[in-house]
Amino acid sequence: MSENQASLTAGGNSVDMPIKSGTIGPDVIDIRKLYGQTGMFTYDPGFTSTASCDSAITYIDGDEGVLLHRGYPIGQLAEHSSFMEVSYLLLNGELPSSQELADFSRTITRHTMLHEQLATFYRGFRRDAHPMAIMCGVVGALSAFYHDSTDIADPTHRKISSHRLIAKMPTIAAMAYKYSVGQPFVYPDNKLSYTGNFLKMTFGVPAEEYEVIPAVEKAMDRIFILHADHEQNASTSTVRLAGSSGANPFACIAAGIACLWGPAHGGANEAALNMLKEIGTPDRIQHYIDRAKDKNDPFRLMGFGHRVYKNYDPRATVMQSTVREVFAALNVQDPLFETALRLEEIALSDPYFAEKKLFPNVDFYSGIILSAIGFPTTMFTVLFALARTVGWVAQWNEMISDPGQKIGRPRQLYTGPTARDYVPLSDR
Numbered sequence: 001m002s003e004n005q006a007s008l009t010a011g012g013n014s015v016d017m018p019i020k021s022g023t024i025g026p027d028v029i030d031i032r033k034l035y036g037q038t039g040m041f042t043y044d045p046g047f048t049s050t051a052s053c054d055s056a057i058t059y060i061d062g063d064e065g066v067l068l069h070r071g072y073p074i075g076q077l078a079e080h081s082s083f084m085e086v087s088y089l090l091l092n093g094e095l096p097s098s099q100e101l102a103d104f105s106r107t108i109t110r111h112t113m114l115h116e117q118l119a120t121f122y123r124g125f126r127r128d129a130h131p132m133a134i135m136c137g138v139v140g141a142l143s144a145f146y147h148d149s150t151d152i153a154d155p156t157h158r159k160i161s162s163h164r165l166i167a168k169m170p171t172i173a174a175m176a177y178k179y180s181v182g183q184p185f186v187y188p189d190n191k192l193s194y195t196g197n198f199l200k201m202t203f204g205v206p207a208e209e210y211e212v213i214p215a216v217e218k219a220m221d222r223i224f225i226l227h228a229d230h231e232q233n234a235s236t237s238t239v240r241l242a243g244s245s246g247a248n249p250f251a252c253i254a255a256g257i258a259c260l261w262g263p264a265h266g267g268a269n270e271a272a273l274n275m276l277k278e279i280g281t282p283d284r285i286q287h288y289i290d291r292a293k294d295k296n297d298p299f300r301l302m303g304f305g306h307r308v309y310k311n312y313d314p315r316a317t318v319m320q321s322t323v324r325e326v327f328a329a330l331n332v333q334d335p336l337f338e339t340a341l342r343l344e345e346i347a348l349s350d351p352y353f354a355e356k357k358l359f360p361n362v363d364f365y366s367g368i369i370l371s372a373i374g375f376p377t378t379m380f381t382v383l384f385a386l387a388r389t390v391g392w393v394a395q396w397n398e399m400i401s402d403p404g405q406k407i408g409r410p411r412q413l414y415t416g417p418t419a420r421d422y423v424p425l426s427d428r
């Protein structure tokens, strides 16, 4: 067996499988011929040890708490870059020149407006509908309005639909919020930045001039950067699987939104703030820590733990410092921040969390910032989806552009009944 081969002996057969190496990170064992050579499948529910694809977009080292986007550390991008620049980087693989960035930003800006008929979709929802339900519906409906960019075999169509999705998500998200509070929709303002425009569409009202607060715009833009992409997480894998069947990009992103909604994934930011509200004061923390450790209690610390990070999520580090920036800019305080800090301190000193390597993740502090800016908790996952759209679109493009990509079709370990004959109703 050569050094870059793995050998497996199963059912009396010995099978050699090639080992593939990436630029950094774990090698992979290429098992694509396994079933043909052994008649057996691998078994990995939850994909804890499975690489689903090649990708050059995002790299995570969970043990070291490293997150790179096209090789650039998330901490440097959060400090020096902008969401538009990170979007360009994720889509194109390199940081843009100033002209490239200006051209890209202008293109996105000019796609922020939504087809006027889409506004009627909102009126079909109850006012108290969860905004994520609206996002699933409206984004899925985009393919009914933008037929001219759904030929996924055409790179130009892929580029246009990618730009449309990135550009229109803030408009759709802001409209979902406006609808929930019974305020009129605010049209995009092309004079503003991507993030400034989103804030105005969300919090502006026709009767008054809306002033974007630079510090809030910067914090919001940084939060978008922190949520932009994250390797093959559940919602990105959903987008890839939907895309592998040839579904149009709008439908694929709607599928990603639906997956992100779950509290184990993007819904955790809403759940984490609700948990902090339920805990309330630091004196009640230990009771919830005990519940989280109790195997018979389904309660988990929301915003804690991660499939990949067995160290501090580097995004949570930036998020925590951003809380202080936003509080200072808005001259506000929130006692839940102290509760969150104390909860983190107590949990990280508890052997249960230390042994299981459970640390705060991106969702632990984000809700405190978003709440301070003025978003209701129901909008938190919408903001996650808004930002993650560029990652989903970049990953989708990477997959569709691969001439060797195949439809995703996992197999199973069957545990049901063996073949048996039908029993007539009269005999049952």
Ligand code: SDX
Pocket (backbone or CB within 6 Å): 229, 230, 232, 233, 234, 263, 264, 265, 266, 268, 292, 293, 299, 300, 301, 302, 303, 304, 305, 306, 307, 308, 356, 358, 361, 362, 363
């Ligand atoms: C995101 O994948 C991504 O990259 C996602 C994301 C992205 O950017 O796309 O980073 C965004 O989804 C962040 C995660 C947000 N979710 C939460 O904060 C929800 C709370 N966390 C968990 O439910 C959990 O940690 C997961 C879902 C995030 C990860 O679960 P895993 O990897 O499947 O791990 P597991 O459920 O098998 O847990 C391992 C052990 C278990 O105990 P044992 O059965 O081994 O005794 O750790 C325990 C769990 O009970 N555990 C927790 C816990 N998380 C795991 N115990 C208490 N509180 C928690 N939060």
